[in-house]
Amino acid sequence: MTTRLLLLSDTHVPKRAKAMQGQVWQLVDEADAVIHAGDWVDVWLLDELERRASRLIGVAGNNDGAALWDRLGEVARVDVDGVRIAVIHETGPAAGRDRRCDERFGPSSDDPCDVLVFGHSHIPWDSTTPGGLRLLNPGSPTDRRRQPVGTVMTAVVDDGRLHAVTLVPTPR
Numbered sequence: 121m122t123t124r125l126l127l128l129s130d131t132h133v134p135k136r137a138k139a140m141q142g143q144v145w146q147l148v149d150e151a152d153a154v155i156h157a158g159d160w161v162d163v164w165l166l167d168e169l170e171r172r173a174s175r176l177i178g179v180a181g182n183n184d185g186a187a188l189w190d191r192l193g194e195v196a197r198v199d200v201d202g203v204r205i206a207v208i209h210e211t212g213p214a215a216g217r218d219r220r221c222d223e224r225f226g227p228s229s230d231d232p233c234d235v236l237v238f239g240h241s242h243i244p245w246d247s248t249t250p251g252g253l254r255l256l257n258p259g260s261p262t263d264r265r266r267q268p269v270g271t272v273m274t275a276v277v278d279d280g281r282l283h284a285v286t287l288v289p290t291p292r
Contacts, residue, residue: 121201121278122276122277122278123152123153123200123201123276123277123278124150124151124152124153124274124275124276125151125152125153125154125155125200125273125274125275125276125277126147126148126150126151126153126154126155126272126273126274127155127157127237127256127258127272127273127274127275128144128154128155128156128157128258128261128272129156129157129158129159129181129209129237129238129239129240129242129257129258129259129260130157130158130159130181130239130240130242130259130260130262130263131156131159131160131161131165131260131261131262132159132160132161132183132260132262132263133160133161133162133164133165133262134161134162134164135161135162135183136161136262136263137262137263137292140165140261140262141261141262141270141290141291141292143290144261144272144290145172147272147274147288148169148172148173149172151173151174151274152174152175153173153174153175153176153177153200154169154173154174154175154176154177155177155178155205155207155237156169156176156177156178156179156207157178157179157181157207157208157209157237157238157239157240157257157258158178158179158180158181158182158184158192158208158209158210158239158240159181159182159183159184159209159239159240159260160178160180160181160184160188161183161184163187163188163191166178166188166191166192177196177198177205177207178192178196178207179192179193179194179195179196179207179208179209180192180193180194180209181209181210181239181240182209182210182240194208194209195207195208197231197233200277201277201278201280202277202279202280202281203234203235203277203280203281203282204232204233204234204235205233205234205235205236205237206225206231206233206235206236206237207236207237207238208236208237208238209238209239209240210238210239210240211236211238211240211255214241214245217255218247218249218250218251218255219249221236221249221253221255222249222250222251222253225253226249226251226252226253227251227252227253228251233253234252234253234254234282235253235254235255235256235282236253236254236255236256237256237257237258238255238256238257239257239258239260240257241257241265242259242260242263242264242265242266242267243257243259243265243266243267244257244258244259244267244271244273244287245257246273246285246287254282256273256275256285258271258272258273258287259271259272259273259287261290262290268289269289269290269291269292270289270290270291270292271287271288271289271290272287272288272290273285273286273287273288274286274288
């Protein structure tokens, strides 16, 4: 089975952007699962993504209010066709990230995963820790913070493996 993923974070709608771009909504419609790593800002966006996405996995971020935290929480863990994925908004500074993430989510943790999707920095990130944990930050589609344009990520899960991870620019 092949599952197409869309990874989002830090949408900040409607504070930093009035709306997400049509391009992002098209990617939502094409994905088999949408993963959002927090900082939605408004419950409206969660409701709309729940309505449009085939499957939605999300967490709350530091800019999200009580209503979003009540519905989403800090960490989400899912199995997508044999790939164990965890989602969290913030992993702390880049320095020491590999160690911290391996300890909490890596193979020797209490509840290991294969992939950790995170946000907060608005800066795309794709690496693998010494323990083998894949770290993915899709950036922000709406608030490019020190990046040339906003971004999201797409990926494919097939035969229990994540591949075809692609950073997709989302110009305004």
